Amino acid sequence: MNVLLLTDKLIVGGAETYFCKLENHLAHRNLTFYYGAAEGELQSRLLHQDKFVKLTRHSHRRNYRTLSRFIKKHAIKVIHANSLRMLGYGILLKHFCKWDIQLVYTKHNVTILEKKMPFLFTKLLNTYVKRIITVSQFERDSLVMLGVNPQRIQTIHNGVDLQQFPLKKAGQASPIHVGILARLSDEKNHELFIEIAEKMKDDKPFRFFIGGDGPEKDHLQQLITHKRLDDHVVMCGEIKDPEAFIKDMDVMLVTSKREVFPMVVIESMAVGTPVVSIDRGGIKEAVRDGVTGHLIPRHSADLFKEKITQLFSNPRLQSHIVKNSRERVEQDFSLDQMVKKTLQEYLFIAEETKKISSVVLNKE
8 A cells, every 4th residue: 555645844843853753764564655745954854755756835736736646656545644734635636536545634733724614624524534643632632522533533642763862861051951942933932931031030050042943033032132131041043953952951841822742842851851841732641740840730930930940959859750751751652652553544544445345346
């Protein structure tokens, strides 16, 4: 069975990194994999360039034609979409070309369609999508609440490459490095991170680092300058090596207004950098308060400050969290598990297709 995995564009992001991990590691004797996306800085990470179809960022019509030709040429039977846009292409191809294509959709984030037109979003999933992968149980429950058929949904948590993210040696820098690694956009709520830094300005051991790029860059730099935090908060720009950035931090913060299941949480847990995070989305499926990190119930700079201070005034607690975090990732959030469970979804479709074909042949 031939499978085509699609994502929007190969820029640095959660869905795109997930796509690259699958491209690098998917393998099965009964399955052949192909890949498609618009260009971006992550394209150099792809290992199977000969099985890659290049899309464009600017023309839906051109992408539709490109995919139509590619699917016909390679006898694609499954399209695995990693964005709602790619799922839309799959639905159009399935509907208008009348091809026997099965659709798989990994839902990485909250989409505009489900917020604005939840009935249409649900109808599309129930009508056209064979299997839906959610990256957290929280997201699965949200889809079921919308009316999506629960029999089609499987939760497969994001996975960390444990060799790429080994546990770092114990030790603490001075000053203590407090980090955030996220796209510089409103929903990631960097303003709260800066407010936390302001509240801890007089706590000499701490220094704050913002990793990432995005539309809020200028605004955040102006805010840092306005609050006279230029010597206390460092904007590091785009991070090409997340492992190195996370390892350099002594604690990682997540301050987002909304989340599904951010990779930075389990990557930080893997390398032994404690996480202090807002309790949103599926984060609590990895971070257990006081066991594998700290969860903050609301967007409060005072509460974040309290937990950060508590963490670094109690070495035994810090050591306990680091040990438990690594063990939790090894047990539940490894890349091997993510790949294995994803393969099982394709094989489930292959087996169902085989059964249907057998029934049709018997009737004939």
